[in-house]
Amino acid sequence: xxxxxxxxxxxxxxxxxxxxxxxxxxxxxxxxxxxxxxxxxxxxxxxxxxxxxxxxxxxxxxxxxxxxxxxxxxxxxxxxxxxxxxxxxxxxxxxxxxxxxxxxxxxxxxxxxxxxxxxxxxxxxxxxxxxxxxxxxxxxxxxxxxxxxxxxxxxxxxxxxxxxxxxxxxxxxxxxxxxxxxxxxxxxxxxxxxxxxxxxxxxxxxxxxxxxxxxxxxxxxxxxxxxxxxxxxxxxxxxxxxxxxxxxxxxxxxxxxxxxxxxxxxxx
Amino acid sequence: xxxxxxxxxxxxxxxxxxxxxxxxxxxxxxxxxxxxxxxxxxxxxxxxxxxxxxxxxxxxxxxxxxxxxxxxxxxxxxxxxxxxxxxxxxxxxxxxxxxxxxxxxxxxxxxxxxxxxxxxxxxxxxxxxxxxxxxxxxxxxxxxxxxxxxxxxxxx
Numbered sequence: 001x002x003x004x005x006x007x008x009x010x011x012x013x014x015x016x017x018x019x020x021x022x023x024x025x026x027x028x029x030x031x032x033x034x035x036x037x038x039x040x041x042x043x044x045x046x047x048x049x050x051x052x053x054x055x056x057x058x059x060x061x062x063x064x065x066x067x068x069x070x071x072x073x074x075x076x077x078x079x080x081x082x083x084x085x086x087x088x089x090x091x092x093x094x095x096x097x098x099x100x101x102x103x104x105x106x107x108x109x110x111x112x113x114x115x116x117x118x119x120x121x122x123x124x125x126x127x128x129x130x131x132x133x134x135x136x137x138x139x140x141x142x143x144x145x146x147x148x149x150x151x152x153x154x155x156x157x158x159x160x161x162x163x164x165x166x167x168x169x170x171x172x173x174x175x176x177x178x179x180x181x182x183x184x185x186x187x188x189x190x191x192x193x194x195x196x197x198x199x200x201x202x203x204x205x206x207x208x209x210x211x212x213x214x215x216x217x218x219x220x221x222x223x224x225x226x227x228x229x230x231x232x233x234x235x236x237x238x239x240x241x242x243x244x245x246x247x248x249x250x251x252x253x254x255x256x257x258x259x260x261x262x263x264x265x266x267x268x
Numbered sequence: 269x270x271x272x273x274x275x276x277x278x279x280x281x282x283x284x285x286x287x288x289x290x291x292x293x294x295x296x297x298x299x300x301x302x303x304x305x306x307x308x309x310x311x312x313x314x315x316x317x318x319x320x321x322x323x324x325x326x327x328x329x330x331x332x333x334x335x336x337x338x339x340x341x342x343x344x345x346x347x348x349x350x351x352x353x354x355x356x357x358x359x360x361x362x363x364x365x366x367x368x369x370x371x372x373x374x375x376x377x378x379x380x381x382x383x384x385x386x387x388x389x390x391x392x393x394x395x396x397x398x399x400x401x402x403x404x405x406x407x408x409x410x411x412x413x414x415x416x417x418x419x420x421x422x423x424x
Contacts, residue, residue, distance in 0.1 A: 030274075036274060070300075090290070094286065094293070139271060142275055143282060144278070144279075
């Protein structure tokens, strides 16, 4: 926590929830350096690790770390197999693996104790503002959700053709009678808008709320001995519960990705 | 909660990660896993086949054992039968031989008896002549009486 600020609850929370935003040209054209660096590092670390495993992969008796990675891969493959009926190995399953692993790692940054890390960021790296959980930045979740959304439209057109896709926009789900074309189109429009919104906001909301609760507990811990004890106890409880949330949200995000792409591959 | 250029940068990073995973991570891992699955499946099939073969071999060995036992029993029975046959034959032969020996002995005895009788006859005639000579005190014309004596001896 910065010593220059007066330590009030609102300044504490505001401090923790301020991005390290660097303007490129100001306004929209600015970058959240913290989000980018943390997610980039996590991507490098995780996928570098996977690549390291893959380079030493053997079809014979696997070593323990290969077995662990295979467990993950087979888990993802099983999930995708149940939803997506096509050649999943070409794109959808690797996409699911990417989404799950990356989101899981970004969510897992929430496990780092916020105030300790704030001190590290400030005194080791010289950064006053640093938010370490990329998935509690709405830019990240929307980046992922919109990428999936574009992929969804891309595969829809690729599988059904442009005409087929437009036909589907107007003729499903209620039927191909011209009188109900507007209803169909409206329905599909709402669906296309709501999919990325719910996809992105679900993850963002969960991670953001998780962070806020850690902050509130941290604030309570600063109010006195009783607050410290209960804040610590509840903080530990919330952290344990958070293990579930982190994994669950990564899993849900991956499943929705697979479901959306599977729907894009199916003709109605 | 401001949407910024970060979004596009993150999307770019996401695209790179997807490409990397789809190209370098997923295929080799899946290949390794599928190869191992195939190896395991083959191994299990081989084990199943081995078990089946073992069952067959066990069945076959039991069959062979049973056959061998039957054959041994047959051979034993045949041996017993043959042995009793040999004993019977030996008995019959022994009887025949015994009969023959007995017959020979009887014939020899008869012969001996006959010879003894002959000897006895000649001795009897001599004794009779000597006795008669003594009783009569004179020479007996052996010639004259030989015929009569011979007839006497023959009558004995």
